Amino acid sequence: MELTQGRTVKIIAYMLIALAVSQPIYTALFLVAPDVDRLFMWRFEAVIFVLLAALSMSAAITAKQFALGFSAIALAALLKLLAVGLGLTQFWPFAAVGEANADLAEVATSVVALSFFSYNAGNILLGLAAVVLGTAKSRAGGSIVGRATTIVGALAILANALVMMFGFQGAIPSPVGGATGVLASVLIGLCMFSINPEE
Template sequence: MEFTNKRTILISASLLLVLAISQAIFSVLYSAEISFSRQFAWGLEALVFTLLVAFAGSAMVQAKNAQLGWSAIAFSAVLNIVQVSVGLTLFSTFGKVAGTVEGAQPLIGGVVALSFMIYYAAKVLLGLAALVFGLSYFAKGGKAIGSLTALAGAVAMLANGILITFGRDGFLPSGVAGASGMIATLLLAICLISLNRKAD
């Protein structure tokens, strides 16, 4: 099977769709206090992000335009791999240390803060990608999906940018940034699939 530019774009969009849906499912389970394996959830995300780096990177070098959008997707995936890896490998380790060593509690707080900083940065990049591709689709006649995707991208950039600037304990709830990023990712995937079809 040859990985043409169109096929690479479709696979990248599908991976983004998987990420958006899986994050929505895990968020609902977490909110409902239904137990699930974080190893499986975060491990699955890490695997999908790893594949996304390759396919979005390939799309970026093959693209005739919108390289900024593909660059944002590829580097957001890299950041998300780091963020998920921190969660999988360091949360429990530092949590055990903080629970047994006096005065070590700030350690886990620092690790969590680092993870969220990377998380917000990745969401800013996904928001930028949604803005770029949303405007591109809007210009090609996809007024509804294009404008919605661009708007969601701008909101995700703003919300996550605020949390990077003012911190997780600032005036904006962290959930707003996460939700806006998830919606932007979902619409970005739909927009990319639509753009890919329009290119036929």
């Protein structure tokens, strides 16, 4: 199936917004209905990340501009796919091993840390994409959305870099890094609806 560059970009935008919306839904289920199985949300995200990586890489290759932004989204999707994959396949087996043998508890903790490390790295790349596309949006006349996207992108880069460098209990709480990544995804999506990557 052949997709035009414009249509590909629109699909990427919808995917980014869908991924962002899934985060508050997951949090709401955790707070309101903790007994509900929320793994289907992770599986949903995993599938979207696979498709997002492919479409974003395609957009980066064929783009007349914004190639850096599209490639950053593609790599972010792959890193977040790794984070989700570790969560789905490794968290519980390693947790069981840690419970059975206290000497191996740190191994389970390290798997979780690797997942979040990959997640924060993905958010840095989303921040980079937000800066690239937000700047382009500002230059095209969308000053409010463009500037907001650029600012949030810069904050996502800074916040997630600090979390990666200094850990969950460092200068920036881990949820701040996650929140900036989610907000960057929404704003990137909004920018994509109005930019023309084929110009």
